[in-house]
Amino acid sequence: MITRLARWMRGDEADTRLPWRIFWAAFLVRVLYITLAHTYRFRLTDEHFQFGWEAGRIARALATGHGYADPFGNSFAGHTGATAWLPPLYPLLIAGVFKLFGVYTAASAWVLLVINSALSAATVLAIWEIAVRCFSRRNAVWSAWLWALYPAAMQYAVRWIWEMTLTTAVFAWVIVLALRMRDVDRHSRYATESDSRLTLLWAIFGLMWGAIALSNSTLLLFLPVCGLWILIGTWGRPHALRNAVLGGLVFLASIAPWEARNFHVFDTFIPLRGNLGAELYMGNGPGSNGFLITYEHPNESPNQFRLYAELGEVRYVRMRGELAKAYIRAHPAHFVKDSLKRTYFFWFGVPSVSPWSVEIPRMLNFGFITLAGLMGLGLALHRRIPGAGMMAWAFLLLPISYYLVTAGARFRHPLEPLMTILGVYLFQSATPRYRDTKSESGMASPMAR
Template sequence: MAAEAPNGGGLARFPWVIFWVGLVLRLGYMTFAHTWHIRTHWNHFEFGYEMGRIAHSLVTGHGYGNPFWGLSGPTAWEPPLYPWLLAGIFKVFGDYSPLSAWVTLALNCVFGAFTLPAVWQIARRCFSRKVAVWATWIWALYPAAMQYDERWVWEMSLTCFLFSWVLVLALRMRGIGEPGEARAEGATAGRWALFAVLWALIALSNPSLQLFLPACGLWILWGSPRWKRQLAYGTMAAVIFLGCLAPWVYRNWVVFHHFIPVRSDFGFEFFDGNGPGSTGMIREYDQPFQDPVQMRKYRQMGEIAWMQWHMQETKAYMAKHPWHFWRLTPKRIYMYWAGVPEPANHKWWVDLGRSLNFEFASLAGLFGLALALRRKAAGRWLFFWAFALLPVTYYLITVHARFRHPLEPLIDILGVYLFQSAEKSWRVRGFSRHA
């Protein structure tokens, strides 16, 4: 029997104490564990890596470029949203300053904390208040969920925050968890416009998630009784989405004379994941910031020609070794869900604990998704397509634990749903035995 979407998913009933605990814990750990003390070697490269270098280039008047060492010219290596955000912080609080480091990580912590109400809403709308409470507390307190907020000057916290709220919006547009009158409103023109803007921000933060955009939009349309009006609204949203991306695409066309929707680095990333010597994981030693030969070629050829050269090299290698790609792809699929080996020399029990933790969360989330599909829970197909499509890029190119972060709120919610359902089942069996 189909599960009824529970009422009361709104923010008014969100227990804000969880938000404040999550925020204070993140800010406190980041501040007092000194994770904002970022090493200054390699001319501050660890402060945001390529995104930090681009932000530095922006505030020093050299434009959106120079992602590695020195002045190498304009770039589209990274999507622009987080570098622009970093550049604003550098402008106000100092270029690569300790205060900028603290503010950047504090902002990541804010993004992580504001993901908590989204976790609550998704779980409350689709499952129950109990699932919502547990899932939100886990996201507030779970160290693995907090690590990207507290340590990484990168886009993961921002992307996860945006993606979580786009899921909440999609559920609202389908009327899931909405009270009667609000359910009738459904996917209004305003909500479609907000949907488009959120997805544009996601595209400018991490374009890999765009594989899920068509499925998300079609899922909203599929459940609408007034499909002609909704199709018109959906078309309007597509125009708004493309309009939000247009200035960046136009800039890339003017600068590079090539159509680059968001970022330019596919050729190199595909080479890094599938070319000669590839193992399916990121090979930092082969990237321009570590390899002087690659850096010299990058400067001499220019970014687009250098990317095209790497793509040609990869195609030639794959033609000679056709099974190499097919051997690495199952390995990447496994590592996406079971964890990527750490290059650092940790104690064996540290690596074992980390691996077991990652695998346990994956299995709980996957089994929770299977249970939601079996019991016809509200929002189940939205979750299914997120699980199916978000990892595809990484299955085919390269894999890292951080790439899974936007999906982890759903893994958390569905894992809690699995165990909460098992608890109910045990209680029913116990009652039956004693009846």
């Protein structure tokens, strides 16, 4: 029985259905957990604020006819007006579910977590293709099953109504798209993209980056490098520059309605989200110690909420940003110290007040995944694995904003599909492998599997 299950999970070289088998396993495990563990039942305190936090509040305003507004407070605090505190993609998704299944209802929570689960399961398919193109089918099998079944990989899908799962899925597929466009394929398992299809893929590339920008704009630091990496690798193909320009135009067109709305509403340019100044103060203002000063958050502090409501979002954020910059200028060593702490938190976990019996295993698990992923990346760079350079740029650029402003465990999630693949690569590289004729051509022998 165990042998049969192992064969089912491993498949064989000719089994093209295995990635989809893992996808459905990942999806069903997540949905069963949501349903049986009742994770869709959020606390009623503070009028369901833990149901999506600011995104949930904005979605409530949208669903009740008040527009994209009111990211804080409760029903007794009144309306604070239009907002650009968050990019619109995930709040709009929540609002659509609210319209169909009710505001802050258990049914809405279940549906949203199931959508998260579908996105997390779709990441399995992206992980599979990245691993097959850059490493091996053996790596793909282990990486995909780890993502499907490892509890840490599914936690945000089954417990959090926030954008991490959406952003991670789209980002993983952007990596797949880049590898396809560069024709990275170590074992010639995929057909080369035609010139006409390459034009289409550039348009999809721009559209997917638009979705990332409207979900979590912090990841945009990687966009220029990713685009240049593709362009350099396709420069010899017909219309290479024209196609790259097309991708850029599609990206700009996808974010243009949001930018136009913000300029119309606030009479100023807001680069995708309008809360940077406030976040900068809560991360680096007086009393900062590497953690976010949540007691200065408008949702936690009645004084800050009143100030936010009186000044309006743009003036409030600008004022807080100026205070933060003044404090950083006056205390540069303190800012550097806090940034180093946040760097550590990003890669090795943010300490919490949980009991040591919970906290120590959590921190060890978080740090182990980081070390395995980074060491796997170093090995891939040393061995000149195709695509490893692009992955290295992602690891370098994506965390920068978090080092400077705030850090949380969830911010690392978009990198975790790559960390899973690279960690598996590290350990598989350390395992003695017995090769035969097939393994030399990229097909692992039965003993290597």
